[in-house]
Amino acid sequence: MASNSSGGSDRQRVAQQRLRIITGHLQRREDGDSTIIAAECKAEGSQTDVSREEGKTVPRRRQEIMKWNGWGYSDTKFLFNKKGQAEFTGKRYRLSGMTIPALKEWFEGTFGASMQHKSPAAPALNSGAVQPPTLNEAFLEELKSTGIPFSHDAEDRVFRAHGHCLHEIFALREGKVGRVPDMVVWPNCHDDVVKIVELACKHDVCLIPYGGGTSVSSGLECPPEETRCIVSVDTSQMNRILWIDEKNLTAHVEAGIVGQDLERLLNESGYCTGHEPDSMEFSSLGGWVATRASGMKKNIYGNIEDLVVHVKMVTPQGVIEKSCLGPRMSTGPDIHHFIMGSEGTLGVVTEVTMKIRPMPEYQKYGSVVFPNFEQGVACLREVAKQRCAPASIRLMDNEQFKFGHALKPQVSSMFTSFLDGLKKFYITKFKGFDPDRLCVATLLFEGGREKVLQHEKQVYDIAAKFGGLAAGEDNGQRGYMLTFVIAYLRDLGMEYYVIGESFETSVPWDRVLDICRNVKARIIGECKNKGVQFQPLSTCRVTQTYDTGACVYFYFAFNYRGLSDPVHVYEQVERAAREEILANGGSLSHHHGVGKLRKEWMRETVSNVGMGMLQSVKDYVDPKNIFGNRNLL
């Protein structure tokens, strides 16, 4: 069993490096002996410049650092270089600057794609394609007097008109733009939001809250039928930690902060929230609350609903919040649950008090190879039964295992490749695992060093009962890295006629295997029916365990050469896959939310009465439908 701790120390090193960069900034901690660190709303009316604190990731003009028609940072992408080798550009990730020799073969082999057949994106946004803004002059006048920054620049508007659903990105790559917000405002603090909402109500303007822009539910799409002026409320500048309460281990944070900034800033004080959704580089705290997000390490830290202690939301009826910070209350239905998952239909989440934890002393990755997926699921089920799940435990199916392998960067030494060969030989020949059936679980342990090692042993012992073999930290770590780069890979695929998407569900334990098999088969069957010429990639993984069930992720991609309307085909297949999920006892969504993409199934999901309840809340809170993104209901 591999037991060196390079994974953990590596991470610490990175954290320290981050720290050094930002030191000199927030040294305020020294000037007070109080355990409460506070920051005030610094929104002075005249402040309209761009240069705010350097430590923050997201500028107002997002397009300066992020792609307008793809995932993530502009400087980071996959490409096939002149030698035909895959390369990952930039400096931001562990994989950055490396070549990935096996990717091309996997890519061509899996999708039947070819380097000769390219489907490049439109190079830049053609402002002519963007409708001129419909402005509400009275609203604009009054907004100007508040001094809150705004823009109706075409690029700013287009950037906030979409999330990252396949159809959204595909359209952008083709240079097609539908209904977009008519203007963007950047509130600086809670009070700014109050003003904006008041003005919007007064002048009947439609508001769409915008956090990190990582929605995959068509949640940010502007309803085409909306005739009012649509204003995108970009919360990215509300990104401060207002205070940290070390006695109660809570932090009060502005909701626009993105995950990576929140963790980094807390880390500086020795804390973390432990909430790490796969999108944490870009997604915002407010977005998490509004969609009921889930983080990779929820086994230790909990999902967003477990982390939130207090929420402030500005609605057309005023501000909703609780009166105290008690850890639990019996005061009727929890009003937080009207807010969590409201998907921007009721108001803007402005400030959140959430739990924090001391940073873990020790972290360790790990992985286990199972002879087949069935055994892997049985092991995860047992782990859940014994309630000993590590911070994260994920099980990839065979296709994903192969995919992960294709993403191995070039090995520097003969010795490493020799070792890899040896491992492969051991598993397939000596242990008799079928390379076309075996699958791998990736693990992340966190906590005190002793406890981690003990915990690790417990989990590996269970795994052994299901035929699992420890397969090293490296495989584990690469698995988690894959999570962050997979979205970049989709952009690469789209350069070569390959489109894809992932979607998730949650399902009781006894149905996990059935749903995985059936949904994957359904995807393949539907692709065939819809005339897809090549075998699609249809794969899944179990990403979270609960007492009574698991969260399952499906990945699906295909080569669309020869199809006249690939996005339509794609959407039909995804729809069929969702129906299959529901027919197999899966939920409509585990954490992506409903948005507009899955609205059609809401009624059967929550019953007529349930819909009525939600509708009546909407009717009371927002009778004029100011928050008119039309998600959910």
Next chain:
Amino acid sequence: MSNTYRVSCGAGLENEEEFVDILEERRRSSDLGHALRTFSPHPYKGAESCSNADLNKAVLESQYLRYMAKEIAAETGSSVEEVREEACGILEEMSQNLQLKCIRLMGFTLTKVLKRLYSGIFVNMEGLNMLQQSIQEHPVILMPNHRSYMDFLMISYIMFTYDIPLPFIAAGIPLAGMKLVGELLRRSGAFFIRRAIGSDKLYWAVLSEYVRSIVKTGIAPLEFYVEGLRSRTLKSMMPKLGMMHMVMEPFFKGEVYDITLIPISISYDRVLEESLLAHELLGIPKPKESTTGLLKASKVLQEDYGSMHVNFGRPMSVRHLCEGKINRCQYNLVPRDLPQKPSAEVQACVSWLAHLMVRVQEEGSVMGPWALMACLLLQAPTRVLTEEGLPWQELTDKTLWLRKLALDFGARLNWPRQAPDTDVMSSTVALHGSVVNRKAGRVFLVQEEEPARNRPISPEEEMISTAAAVLMLASYRNMSLHIFVRPALLATALHITKTTQKDELLAFFCFLRDVFSNEFIFIPGNSSQDFEEACFLLKKCGAVHVSEQEVTVSDAGLEVLSFLQALLQPFIDSYQVIFRFLCENKVHVYAEKQFLTAVRNLATELILSGELHTYEALSSDTHKNVLSALQRMDTLTKSRASQQNEYTMNKAAVRRIDDILSGKIPPQMLHTTPEAKL
């Protein structure tokens, strides 16, 4: 000499299918070689490798059986262990124990028997290839029709020959009781199901878990007779739904992605058990299945039974068939391992699918000249057949006319092309020497040869002997009924109602279809389609003109229409005899046995007195069908009183049905209710 030949289905060469005689190969090479051939099938790729013992263990340890055992223990007051022990016993009695060695032995024996009995066994290779493909993809259910004991290992025999995984076969428990043979069948993959399980909860639980496990694990293809029993009349029977539901459940519950149904139509030129079956129908009990009985029957092995056709139908996807018919979410809220009463939606879907399968079996069955000749022979008065004989020329002319009609209606006809038509018909009649014989240019019905007797035979005995021959003939006619029944209902509607209005005809058509739903197979909910089909076929053969509002008889159509109407007449007559019996009798409540005896006596009386012309009214199958039909139409209620079934009937309702059937109530008075069942 080629060992393949073609069966025309419908008009035109493009519809021909190639059948290969699998005995040809056996006649040329060693039987032992065949029995010892290397058997290397490609199994279902999702199959869990699991032995028969593993399967049984998994069944006994299933969550479902545990739960049921607890429940039954609580109800009966016995301990859970006792119940589980009992379950274990049931499973032992039931389960198969397929062994290749045994299949080889059976293969060897079967080859010998088959070569002696049949001139050829024709199998459609295309269907077999498709089966081979689909067996690798999803769990496969083989659904043959059941016309003879010969069916039983036929599929396994073919699968063995063509390297396809051997099926587990659902069989009736009497077979298990046969010495040696029972065990041989068990080792050939048969598993045994008790008859009349009734409300034995534990038995149902073990059986359903066993069946579901076979499907879920994909350990082997499952073969079962959706009709439940061997058809005594060679006519398709109303499908039984219990087994069908068990088989489908794993799909409904998402435990498998899909299930493939393979309809298989086995057709015989001449059925081994023909005379036994006819006697059974006349109430002469069938001999109990026993090994000695089987050996005694070996004299039947001396005769010629023509050829057999095994037509493997196109694989049908349950997922595809159920699309839009089943909301699988209904299983989301209760653990799938727990017993759950099937919803009305599920029941309707299972019933629909089961009927559909029987229809597809019918459409896949191959009929020879004899089925057509039997139709025509039965339309001659019985007295003519027994005394004067039917002129050969008349019969052959009519048969050729009927062949054209059958092809127009889409029949799959096996009519050898190489020989002149008259030769074909002559040899057909020769093959069926047990039913008819040809003397001096005339065709006579064969009367059973009675062993030498001292006393003269009574009229009753003579009638029984005639009836047996007529019922044999009727059975062969039944093989072609599915081709004609829809147009025949329309022809009858035209004849009885004397109307041309399409809506009135539809109403009467639906009424007839409803009355005869136990007699012929109609897919529930398809009455309008059936009517349209009838109109289309009659129009196609030029018998009627069809417009928006009207269906009018053409001058040239009389021959077709009267043939079709006469085809149904024996059924109508038989039903009316029973209706009248029920109406005119003072009694309101009958015990089943009492009813059957009374009806048979009445029919005998009426035939002897010359009031009734059809001997088919003597068939117990018809009697039972009438009871089921009346029950289905809510005019009879069945109850169980002291060991046997009792029927309470609503006379007015029966009378009304009778009146409609005799045309006393005009069709305008009928409510068109194309069944709202599905």
